[in-house]
Amino acid sequence: MPILISPASDESAIVAEQFDDIKQQRSAAQLGMWIFLATEVLFFGGLFLSYTVYRFTYGNVFVEASRRLDVILGGTNTAVLLISSLLMAFAVRAAKLDQRRILAGLLIGTALLGCVFMSIKGVEYHKDFVDHLVPGRHFEWRGADPRNAQLFFWIYFAMTGLHAIHVTVGIGVLLVLALLASLAKFSHGNHNTIEIAALYWHFVDIVWVFLFPVLYLVGHR
Numbered sequence: 001m002p003i004l005i006s007p008a009s010d011e012s013a014i015v016a017e018q019f020d021d022i023k024q025q026r027s028a029a030q031l032g033m034w035i036f037l038a039t040e041v042l043f044f045g046g047l048f049l050s051y052t053v054y055r056f057t058y059g060n061v062f063v064e065a066s067r068r069l070d071v072i073l074g075g076t077n078t079a080v081l082l083i084s085s086l087l088m089a090f091a092v093r094a095a096k097l098d099q100r101r102i103l104a105g106l107l108i109g110t111a112l113l114g115c116v117f118m119s120i121k122g123v124e125y126h127k128d129f130v131d132h133l134v135p136g137r138h139f140e141w142r143g144a145d146p147r148n149a150q151l152f153f154w155i156y157f158a159m160t161g162l163h164a165i166h167v168t169v170g171i172g173v174l175l176v177l178a179l180l181a182s183l184a185k186f187s188h189g190n191h192n193t194i195e196i197a198a199l200y201w202h203f204v205d206i207v208w209v210f211l212f213p214v215l216y217l218v219g220h221r
Helices: 022-057 059-066 071-096 100-130 146-182 192-216
Strands: 003-005 014-016
Touching: 022 059, 022 146, 022 192, 059 146, 071 100, 071 192, 100 146, 100 192, 146 192
Parallel strands: none
Antiparallel strands: 003 014
16 A cells, blocks of 8 residues: 655654545544444443443342442552553553564563453352353352343353453453554554554453452352
């Protein structure tokens, strides 16, 4: 694709031919990401709405089921993602300052924290499997209303599993961007891609910030 160098910008950034200048290109890219994130909000919003309806309908058993989740592991994962968001914000700053090595390091660090999150989540899923809390033939519930207790765990695995998929995609994107950053692909003001990736990663973190209290803390006082 032919490219132009925007003379009107203080940054010698690459501008695709369908855009007049770098500002318009960035605005279009950010708008596209915001539209994508809006569809993701609708998707997760449907799951949160379903959870809310069932939470008020079967409140007691949902509280009891929530107490079977590991708050320590969930809280640790919350801290991990919040720190990863901080690193991602620093990565955007490094990209704007044309600090190539720092940018690559911060992107790798963010991706590694994402891997830590997934590892902890894997430990938690294994614990749920051992405790027979995975919905299906081997689900076991010794309390009252096992059917709706299983419903809670259906929702829990659907929401956290979908979130885990988003985290995995984000890790892959960050590692690719780290490689490109090490090759100086984001130098001279060409940092729009980093900003777009940051929007996605912050969204993933925000979703978990809502998931943690809704799923893990509903049965704790």
